Amino acid sequence: MDFVFDNNIPIYIQLLEYLKIYLISGTFKAGDKLPSVREFANIFKVNPNTMQKALGELEDMKLIYTERTNGKYVTEDEELIKKLKDDYAITLAKSYFQGMKRIGLGKAESIKYLKELGD
Amino acid sequence: MELLEIKDLTKSYDKKIALNNINIKIESGKIVGLLGQNGAGKTTLIKLINDLLTPDKGEILVNGKKVGIESKKIIAYLPEKTYLNKQMKVVEVLEYFKDFYDDFDLEKAKKLLLDLNLDINQKLSTMSKGMQEKVQLVLVMSRNADLYILDEPLGGVDPATRDYILDTILSNFKENASVIISTHLISDIERILDEIIFIKDGSVILQSDADSLRNKEHSSIDEIFRRMFKC
Known part of the structure; x- marks a missing residue:
């Protein structure tokens, strides 16, 4: 699948939107392990730093969390x-x-x- | 320590000033767009970083050391114009690169060429311009460098190939390495950039994080560029 980005809007904000929809629609469910930053960056074909920023925002919103050395997971709080x-x-x-x-x-x-x- | 630090750099050709007191800092792990019109000084700057020209004034530090033999080992450079012997077959060029650069990953290069449907037994001279550009990009991206410098990597290729090239850059630069891409084709490339440097008439007029700039100006880097560079 190809993701289309609007160059007028910060890319991380658009990534955040995609990620939120993945969570809402259950593509990734509560407690699921998420792809790594690099894997995500490859899926969206974006810069890993930008991907990290979007995932960081999700983490600030407590929607995902990082388990040290193990990777990122979706919150268990449904x-x-x-x-x-x-x-x-x-x-x-x-x-x-x-x-x-x-x-x-x-x-x-x-x-x-x-x-x-x-x- | 910065990966690349440029201090008070000035370079002129005869009486024409090409770069006027440039200061730039680039950290590890960033993709940086060096953006400017033709003749702004992009290629001169890139040649100076690659130690192919001597500055009139100022200095260029890579990992804290002045550019020279050591910095060439960790910089992978894609020049604007090809320097390869076109009578060579791709497989011969691969051998040449392997002999020349300790950090060249031959297996990776072969795999990338295969992904791009390029025949390694073909002579460069029988390839289209776009195919040759792909080969050169593969050569550069197959090095495990700390800094990749790509001078106009999208120049002669069609939009579909441009996307492929951008993806190749994204998925192949080593973690913690940085990439400097010079271009005037901003709209094609801006989605992958962390930072932008606008260069105009030999001076750096802006260095900024790409998304912060979009946020501040509510427009694309391309549009901001057009506004700032209006003739």
């Missing part, structure tokens, strides 16, 4: 991942409503559109 998912969903929903507002549609009407789309 609540934390659920919260990440909720926050992400809320952000997406907000951006939908903002877009609808721009074309003059309120919340109730916007929800109607969603329902019409159905499954």
